[in-house]
Amino acid sequence: MSGARERLAAEQAALLRALLAGGQPPAGFDEIALQVEADALLAKRRRVVAQLAPEVADKLEERYRPLFDEYARAHPRTVGSRAREDAAAFREWLIAGGHVAEPQRRWWRRT
């Protein structure tokens, strides 16, 4: 059983690395299907953050999607992270990268 867990762990980790963190496509997978899956996971994450931080999505307008995707690819969700933390980290990333000005008064609510 421990052998089965180890083999499965390696397979699943390689797949998630490819889908979420720019890892090499694992052997044997259809590369188009991998791209479709990666896009679907990214779209879901983008949608969740837009729901949790609507003011950020509204402020960025059409820049939201490309900026979020750039952030998300560089910062895959790790085990134990929460969606609210993801939204907060995206806000910080936007400020750190100069994509939005640091507000005088915070235009988001800290959670």
Added chain:
Amino acid sequence: MGELGVGIGWRSEIDLTVERMPGIDFVEVVAENIHHDSLPESLRVLLDRGVPVLPHAVSLSLGGADPVDGARLDHLAAVTDALGAPMASDHVCFVRAGGLDSGHLMPVPRTRDALDVLTANVKTAQAALGVPLALENIAALLRWPDEELTEAQFLSELVERTGCMLLVDVANMWANGRNLGQDPADLLDGLPLDRIAYVHVAGGVERDGVYHDTHAHPVPPGVLDVLRELCSRVRPPGVLLERDDLYPTDAALLAELDAIRGVLAATA
């Protein structure tokens, strides 16, 4: 397991809609969205009315290589207990691996290794829950290479080895038919239909030739066709409509529930 009837997924965004809807026999709540010691008032109203509220988990990652997360399992057990639910459910999938969280339900490779791990994880979950566990077939956008078992074989063996129930999602079957070429009829042919706890129905949308099971769009006729196919073989104890986003009018939700009732009546 008694008769459940026709139900809808309770979501906080449509709590009043669900409360006021006529003919709702049971509801389901996403277990991760509630806490056992502060249940939403709307769920209390439904429970007081005698409407079963079934917890549906999305994060146990039972098909994952990591051992089951005890805190997540404790949460599901506590919520199940607080709801007085006759069963709990999650999916045949993995969510986390290698320190990463996919944020969604990922297909497990249908191999002997994966079945062994899944079986052990399911037994761990069953031991922690005081009620039967039902496991749901998911919609996948990709296939693993070198699979050793069909989905029907994989799920049947899981049922045999763990005694779990099946939460059969006909929308996921239809999606896999569209995207992966897996014929829903083949899956129905091979599943132990007497182990169905209840059935999920949901909508989706096609984009760039790929069908996405969004739970945010209308139920396509093809999904009802799979429900009809299932009901022509077995009478499922319950059928539940899932809608998670872009909520339509109450009338549109009622019409989708009526369409489900129509299939049940036509196959009775």
